Amino acid sequence: MDSYFHSVTLDEELCRGCTNCIKHCPTEAIRVRDGKAKIIDERCIDCGECIRICPYHAKLAITDPLEKIKGYEYPIALPAPSLYSQFGTKFTVNHIIAGLLELGFYKVWEVALGAELVTRAVNDFLSNKDFPRPVISSACPAVVKLIQVKFPELINNIVPIKSPMETAAKIAKEEMSKAGYPSEKVGVFFISPCAAKVTGVKNPVGMKNSAVDGVIGISEIYGLLLSKIKDIKKAPDLQKSSGAGVGWAISGGESRFISGLRYLAVDGVENVTKVLEEVVMGKLKEVDFIEALSCVGGCVGGPLTVENPFMAKARIDWLARNKVDKQQELAKHPDWQELMFTEKIKPIEVLKLDDNIAIAMQKMENLEVIEKFLPGLDCGSCGAPTCRALAEDIVRGQADEVDCIFKLREKVTEMAEGMLEISQKMPPSIRKKDK
Amino acid sequence: MRDNIVKPMVMSYFVEKGNFTCAGEASSKIKNKLMKLGFPSSLIRRVAIATYEAEMNLVIHSWGGVIKAEIKPDVVCISITDTGPGIPNIDKAMQEGYSTAPESIREMGFGAGMGLPNMRNCADTFNIESQKGKGTTIKMIIR
Known part of the structure; x- marks a missing residue:
């Protein structure tokens, strides 16, 4: 197996974790995690789009001095x-x-x-x-x-x-x-x-x-x-x-x-x-x-x-x-x-959901259900470039539904409502009758 | 998980008559999904070409219709149904180079008379039925 060295890398110091780069990557190879951009090595094609777009010059290409x-x-x-x-x-x-x-x-x-x-x-x-x-x-x-x-x-x-x-x-x-x-x-x-x-x-x-x-x-x-x-x-x-x-x-x-x-x-x-x-x-x-x-x-x-x-x-x-x-x-x-080339060019199979088509189909089905419940704004706040990409990350086990701030807010609202409801409940021994 | 208990995944798209702006979108979506599902690239290519040709036929010749892809782990079944006008002579339509596309369409680079033959070449099983006034149904199986 080839190691996936690639030239385009991140200068963590300079990265502010904004979402400019994830939006412009043609292979959706970047996610923002823990406040920093992370390049998924296998997907990166070294096109340099992220180098051009990064306002903080945090993306660079490794070259020789x-x-x-x-x-x-x-x-x-x-x-x-x-x-x-x-x-x-x-x-x-x-x-x-x-x-x-x-x-x-x-x-x-x-x-x-x-x-x-x-x-x-x-x-x-x-x-x-x-x-x-x-x-x-x-x-x-x-x-x-x-x-x-x-x-x-x-x-x-x-x-x-x-x-x-x-x-x-x-x-x-x-x-x-x-x-x-x-x-x-x-x-x-x-x-x-x-x-x-x-x-x-x-x-x-x-x-x-x-x-x-x-x-x-x-x-x-x-x-x-x-x-x-x-x-x-x-x-x-x-x-x-x-x-x-x-x-x-x-x-x-x-x-x-x-x-x-x-x-x-x-x-x-x-x-x-x-x-x-x-x-x-x-x-x-x-x-x-x-x-x-x-x-x-x-x-x-x-x-x-x-x-x-x-x-x-x-x-x-x-x-x-x-x-x-x-x-x-x-x-x-x-x-x-x-x-002439001496070696065959091999596909890089990183986009498929699973090696087994049947399991991939199951994941696709889940993905589509999840996607339906996401806001569809493609805001990038979750660190993935689109809602669909987040749904894909979720079925791959690499992200969580509440990574979506809108989903999180929904959950918090639900919880707050639940708490309110519970707070109003009194044990029957001290409950007063309604007037 | 065993392949035979997997329920097929169905994708279905309405294709509007004369809408060249969106033409190709349905086939592109089907192609991309097959890729995510990990189908072999040779199959994906054949499905892409067959559905694209079908989609263009719906845009150019039909009064509008539906492309449906039924995906199973070992096979992709594609059916195309339109509401008319129907093909008067299917044998002729299946000949390479035969086209009824009007001059205006040919000027756009379409109507070379390769649509149906290309679809047949890409499919393992190809079925076409057409009735004048009722429309055309094509069924393809690609594995």
Whole structure:
């Protein structure tokens, strides 16, 4: 059994036990207990919605500190394409890459290049294979997990090809090894806009082990990187990636180069949920390929980014348009078969009420009775996101009916009335006759 | 608890003629309940597609009707009953690509003539009865 490590966690000190986060969680994975939010690990898909919504910044993503690169003699940075959108346009991609080298990285291998290779792999895969349509991109780890938890029916629709990050990591390591560097001294670090990528590296999906050695949040290094970039007068021509790869940072960027297919690009976890729901019902028949990204705008809207996602999206759009045809890296890596998943994606069965369907039906029946007697306000005061979720927690034995403040008040009123009634009762020996 | 003494769980939804805004809600609710109950995903997918097609048929072609799902631990029985207008030629209606949907509906992306064939493909047992003027009843068993 896999342990359910995930990146998104709570800073108990900062949490005030308000109910903002429980309302926005797409898998209803948070409850407030004892005045603090509690994440139900198995349900969390690391989408980062709670990080964005928490007014007290009590939700955070566990990432690796920059110091970790000192553990390797030859640390390699794998900047996500979204990193290119985080600085004003007067700083070019060359500036950013040069800045990363200044931070102490020995080399930079652009994830945008990995994205170019993955684009080609997906194109080849789609033309060669008889695969259930619509095919769903595996690029967003939060979406893959959303499918595992909420839409296991669609697991077979996920394109079984590694992410640009994994591709970049793998090739970067291979190149270093070919150049004679000892593998134990080479460490690759993803510079990430995304919390789910951290989880994806620790508990990879579709493969046994990740080739990535650490994940550093963009927000973690932003200030330091900016200070380095500022001092770079003239950056050498370091960018190898083209617009085809850089465009992956925004919604629609991956699909743009999926040739000859009817695609749909959807972003924001709520919107993604709606689209997947329709796929399950067989509704989106005319679509061949679905690019679904959990963050609004795409990876530029990731919880570990700094810049306004819409500004960032605009910048990526400019960059991607200006450099479309370079794609020089493709010729060097002809074999895309190596990018295929090696492991099957498994469903995460945490939403069902019981392992035994008959017992689950009994629980469902109880749940519906309980729900009928709840106020239906979905106020969240009980610590569950909706009255229905509370009813579900009750039948699972994880909550009590009087957790509902309205139910509690009813009970108190009942009790008070009972007490009043009793208080008026006198033993017959001293009872006075009514006038 | 033994499976054979479990009383079936019944879900029943009225589907209004021409109401595209709510179309899909009944099938979505049935699907989500099956998931909570822990049914295998392959069964859920088939039920979802079959009920969705049925729901769209009620919206597009019927004068309104009811989708009923009877859930037992090992089987899901779905029945769809409408009040009319009835299908003049069932054999034709069961052919893939045959549709009587008006142009306005086809423009919306519906009416490809795959509704009934899709339902039949998803079901282990598929039964359809229709009488002009009286309405249509479809019964499906999916296990």
